[in-house]
Amino acid sequence: MSDDEADPELLALLRQHFLGKPAADAEPNTGVLQDAEAVYDDSIDVAIDMRSTKAAAQTIHAQMQRKEFSAGSWSSHELHPTPSGPDDEETVAFVFVLDLLNFSFWSDLPDEERFAIEYRGRIWTGYWSLVAALRRALDEANDANGSSNGAAYDAIDGEGDSGIDDASGLDGASTGEAGSVSDGRGVADGGFAGESGSAGESGSAGEVGSSADDGNGADDGNGVESGSDGEHNSGIDETEQAAIPKKRKIAITSPDFWKNEDECTLEILRHVFRSATEEEMPMLAERLDCLRDAGRVLSHHYDGSVANLVRAADGSAVRLVNLLARDFPCFRDEHFFAGRRRPVRLLKRAQIFVADVWACFGGQGFGAFRDIDKITMFADYRVPQILNTLGCLYYSPSLAATISRGALIESGSRWEVQLRACSIWCVELLRREIVKQHPDAKVNAVLIDFFLYDTMKEIEAGGKETVRHHRTRSIWY
Numbered sequence: 158m159s160d161d162e163a164d165p166e167l168l169a170l171l172r173q174h175f176l177g178k179p180a181a182d183a184e185p186n187t188g189v190l191q192d193a194e195a196v197y198d199d200s201i202d203v204a205i206d207m208r209s210t211k212a213a214a215q216t217i218h219a220q221m222q223r224k225e226f227s228a229g230s231w232s233s234h235e236l237h238p239t240p241s242g243p244d245d246e247e248t249v250a251f252v253f254v255l256d257l258l259n260f261s262f263w264s265d266l267p268d269e270e271r272f273a274i275e276y277r278g279r280i281w282t283g284y285w286s287l288v289a290a291l292r293r294a295l296d297e298a299n300d301a302n303g304s305s306n307g308a309a310y311d312a313i314d315g316e317g318d319s320g321i322d323d324a325s326g327l328d329g330a331s332t333g334e335a336g337s338v339s340d341g342r343g344v345a346d347g348g349f350a351g352e353s354g355s356a357g358e359s360g361s362a363g364e365v366g367s368s369a370d371d372g373n374g375a376d377d378g379n380g381v382e383s384g385s386d387g388e389h390n391s392g393i394d395e396t397e398q399a400a401i402p403k404k405r406k407i408a409i410t411s412p413d414f415w416k417n418e419d420e421c422t423l424e425i426l427r428h429v430f431r432s433a434t435e436e437e438m439p440m441l442a443e444r445l446d447c448l449r450d451a452g453r454v455l456s457h458h459y460d461g462s463v464a465n466l467v468r469a470a471d472g473s474a475v476r477l478v479n480l481l482a483r484d485f486p487c488f489r490d491e492h493f494f495a496g497r498r499r500p501v502r503l504l505k506r507a508q509i510f511v512a513d514v515w516a517c518f519g520g521q522g523f524g525a526f527r528d529i530d531k532i533t534m535f536a537d538y539r540v541p542q543i544l545n546t547l548g549c550l551y552y553s554p555s556l557a558a559t560i561s562r563g564a565l566i567e568s569g570s571r572w573e574v575q576l577r578a579c580s581i582w583c584v585e586l587l588r589r590e591i592v593k594q595h596p597d598a599k600v601n602a603v604l605i606d607f608f609l610y611d612t613m614k615e616i617e618a619g620g621k622e623t624v625r626h627h628r629t630r631s632i633w634y
């Protein structure tokens with residue numbers, strides 16, 4: 158914070174002093190939006206093109222309308238769970254572990270060699286590999302139990318709908334000239350990269366066994382060319398592999414299991430996240446740390462229960478985000494930014510957890526948050542990519558060159574904080590523009606974010622990426 162900015166805590170104290178005590182349930186805010194705007198104001202490497210942003214707002218609104226995009230789209234993704242009821246504790250714990258580990262899935266390897274999870278006959282990469290691995294572990298635990306107590310997870314038909322009706326839906330119906338960015342890397346047709354023309358599936362899934370054998374190396378039968386002896390390698394040697402029975406009961410959604418260092422080990426995680434390729438899941442050791450830390454905090458403060466944590470927020474999305482940031486170091490996504498006295502709060506995984514619970518439970522039960530509209534976009538590496546594709550975000554030449562080279566950008570660096578904070582502010586501007594043009598629109602930053610993320614995944618699946626995403630290795634996203 159620069160010296161001429163008012164300290165929000167001091168302001169709150171003064172307000173309380175002069176205006177009286179705030180209502181008991183008044184939860185001010187998370188600070189994310191304010192911090193993002195302040196970083197945007199000081200940014201020199203990332204900027205927002207207002208004309209493109211206005212044009213993109215129109216396009217996004219039109220396409221969300223056309224696709225009837227809503228919070229309900231979340232559960233229509235075939236791997237996402239459907240709760241058995243508004244107080245389904247098992248599902249809220251599933252969403253927690255999902256967002257505890259929802260970070261860093263990118264790989265520099267080609268598609269057929271990158272980390273991938275085989276689940277029910279299909280291959281999943283990126284974020285969906287995490288969801289698939291968790292579901293596979295639950296299925297196997299149920300099989301090992303000889304029971305089917307994971308009823309919430311039994312509804313997969315293997316042919317689900319992405320909630321996005323056609324993957325080529327980015328149909329050039331967009332308006333304006335989103336491509337008018339100075340470096341010429343924008344999209345000339347006014348935004349959404351023309352037709353993505355993919356297979357209509359949201360996840361990067363391939364059919365097992367669908368790859369053509371090019372004669373170089375063995376086809377491993379999983380649609381993934383291993384190029385070696387045709388055996389899958391999960392990153393653990395055969396002795397270790399044999400020591401872990403194939404169908405074992407690994408309580409992957411249980412905080413008691415996470416904190417038990419004898420049971421929740423790196424070997425077990427290697428088994429849970431065993432890949433259909435040679436590449437191991439990125440940052441496995443860090444994922445183990447996150448699980449153990451979260452298990453300890455939940456046990457210490459919330460009687461070992463994710464449901465209790467959500468209940469402690471008492472229906473406030475802001476309060477839940479603040480609890481996560483306060484109690485769990487692994488959710489405290491805050492970064493130093495020169496010129497500001499206090500760390501900048503970006504809180505990606507804390508916010509996406511709240512949003513996912515809201516969407517998963519359809520705003521009911523555990524998902525009933527009266528202030529969900531105060532949540533911002535989740536600053537990851539995919540939404541900045543589509544904002545740049547649309548010409549809404551543009552970069553200084555050196556930053557643009559670094560991203561297009563695929564060079565690493567350090568977590569917490571000035572470049573990286575600008576990329577993330579400006580993405581948050583840009584989505585806020587998109588939201589304001591949509592609401593200004595369509596005052597009745599039922600839209601918030603969460604829905605715009607989900608829509609943009611899904612859209613970027615469709616563009617990727619259709620092989621239509623025009624710009625790369627930035628590459629940062631961190632547990633934050």
Ligand SMILES: Nc1nc2c(c(CN[C@H]3C=C[C@H](O)[C@@H]3O)cn2[C@@H]2O[C@H](COP(=O)(O)O)[C@@H](O)[C@H]2O)c(=O)[nH]1
Binds near residue numbers: 261283536538608
């Ligand atoms: N901003 C934002 N970032 C998101 C998501 C999601 C998935 N959310 C589901 C819930 C609702 C949506 O409709 C999705 O179905 C993952 N990520 C982030 O992306 C990166 C992974 O990318 P890739 O390697 O390509 O799979 C990684 O940083 C991951 O944390 C999102 O929604 N918003």
